Amino acid sequence: MIIGVPKEIKNNENRVSLTPAGAAEMIKYGHTVYVQHTAGMGSGFEDKEFEAAGATILPTIEEVYKIAEMIIKVKEPIESEYALIREGQLVYTYFHFASCEPLTHAMIKQKGVCLAYETVELDDRSLPLLVPMSEVAGRMSIQEGAKYLEKLFGGRGVLMGGVAGVPPAKVLVIGGGIVGTEAAKMAAGLGADVTIMDVNLKRLRYLDDVMPANVKTMMSNEYNIRHMVQSHDVIVGAVLIPGAVAPNLVTKDMLPTMQKGTVLVDVAIDQGGCIETTYPTTHDNPVFEIDGVIHYSVANMPGAVPRTSTLALTNATLPYAIKLANKGWKTACKEDPALKLGLNIVDGQVVYQGVSEAFDLPYCDVDKVLV
Ligand SMILES: NC(=O)C1=CN([C@@H]2O[C@H](COP(=O)(O)OP(=O)(O)OC[C@H]3O[C@@H](n4cnc5c(N)ncnc54)[C@H](O)[C@@H]3O)[C@@H](O)[C@H]2O)C=CC1
Numbered sequence: 562m563i564i565g566v567p568k569e570i571k572n573n574e575n576r577v578s579l580t581p582a583g584a585a586e587m588i589k590y591g592h593t594v595y596v597q598h599t600a601g602m603g604s605g606f607e608d609k610e611f612e613a614a615g616a617t618i619l620p621t622i623e624e625v626y627k628i629a630e631m632i633i634k635v636k637e638p639i640e641s642e643y644a645l646i647r648e649g650q651l652v653y654t655y656f657h658f659a660s661c662e663p664l665t666h667a668m669i670k671q672k673g674v675c676l677a678y679e680t681v682e683l684d685d686r687s688l689p690l691l692v693p694m695s696e697v698a699g700r701m702s703i704q705e706g707a708k709y710l711e712k713l714f715g716g717r718g719v720l721m722g723g724v725a726g727v728p729p730a731k732v733l734v735i736g737g738g739i740v741g742t743e744a745a746k747m748a749a750g751l752g753a754d755v756t757i758m759d760v761n762l763k764r765l766r767y768l769d770d771v772m773p774a775n776v777k778t779m780m781s782n783e784y785n786i787r788h789m790v791q792s793h794d795v796i797v798g799a800v801l802i803p804g805a806v807a808p809n810l811v812t813k814d815m816l817p818t819m820q821k822g823t824v825l826v827d828v829a830i831d832q833g834g835c836i837e838t839t840y841p842t843t844h845d846n847p848v849f850e851i852d853g854v855i856h857y858s859v860a861n862m863p864g865a866v867p868r869t870s871t872l873a874l875t876n877a878t879l880p881y882a883i884k885l886a887n888k889g890w891k892t893a894c895k896e897d898p899a900l901k902l903g904l905n906i907v908d909g910q911v912v913y914q915g916v917s918e919a920f921d922l923p924y925c926d927v928d929k930v931l932v
Pocket residue numbers: 679691692694695696698735736737738739740741758759760761764781782799800801802807808810827828829830831832859860861862863
């Protein structure tokens with residue numbers, strides 16, 4: 562198969578979807594790999610390393626899209642890329658359709674095969690291609706929270722771990738999955754007083770067992786959230802309903818009850834956000850303030866640590882990419898139920914329930930596009 566690796570063009574997105582090692586692996590299986598000039602540079606991989614691995618460098622993004630049967634990306638295509646996607650072309654990347662109606666309509670129109678990393682799902686309901694970036698974003702959420710808590714950046718001027726005789730910062734994490742767990746671990750490691758909330762009691766029991774003593778667990782419901790946000794310094798939004806828009810759990814009317822300089826980090830922003838007042842921001846301009854409360858809502862947080870993130874992401878995406886290239890997307894998806902769940906839009910049809918519900922679009926059973 563002919564594989565294309567475009568350079569990411571989202572704001573400050575320095576990850577790349579394939580490393581030189583990944584390109585070598587693809588080539589070993591008999592595939593041809595085209596990489597856009599400087600696509601790997603932001604992650605510390607030079608063109609010559611891809612060439613040494615057997616890939617061919619192409620000067621422009623247009624040439625990559627034109628020649629490739631399978632595009633491997635990191636972030637969803639942005640507006641300038643929509644028209645480059647061809648009918649029947651496989652695009653393997655994060656899409657987060659439910660949070661972006663224009664992207665959804667554009668991909669329906671282009672009739673590509675959109676296989677979304679974030680909805681590839683194993684039997685145990687885990688999301689193998691989201692996990693590595695959730696680990697990164699969860700850990701980063703506390704670094705960012707700690708930074709914006711500093712007075713200089715508009716925060717309350719509270720030190721995460723406090724000092725002898727002065728209590729530490731209070732951190733509330735809403736959602737106890739991968740992002741939430743990593744956030745709680747990092748905050749606890751800095752000495753903060755942490756509470757983690759979830760609706761899944763089994764998950765709360767597990768977290769209660771494994772977390773250090775400065776992490777408490779609490780059932781997530783409107784009453785508890787309303788009460789807790791009033792006294793916490795950093796609040797991390799980390800919920801997910803796979804493939805669907807995130808629910809608004811921290812609502813606008815709660816802001817005036819918070820302490821001035823509280824920092825909200827809405828990691829779930831890529832699925833629309835779980836804090837009503839957040840909208841997607843960029844690494845260039847990551848925060849904004851409403852009612853004296855700092856909002857951080859960057860939709861591609863791992864893009865800020867591209868070396869770590871590229872290596873972590875491609876560790877997870879490469880084995881599936883090889884399967885797709887070796888067998889073709891139809892056979893690969895028929896044989897692997899986890900990959901099949903990654904199909905969101907195929908040949909102009911929405912084949913993922915959460916996306917059809919988000920925009921009231923007709924839903925087509927995925928098996929119909931696999932015949
Ligand atoms: N902004 C960014 O750069 C990044 C964002 N993310 C996003 O972070 C979000 C979380 O991802 P993961 O932790 O991997 O998901 P996950 O599936 O591991 O965890 C989500 C958790 O939310 C819980 N939950 C669902 N409804 C809830 C509610 N009403 N109250 C409290 N908890 C609730 C679930 O029970 C689950 O434990 C996703 O939207 C993901 O796409 C992930 C990586 C990077």
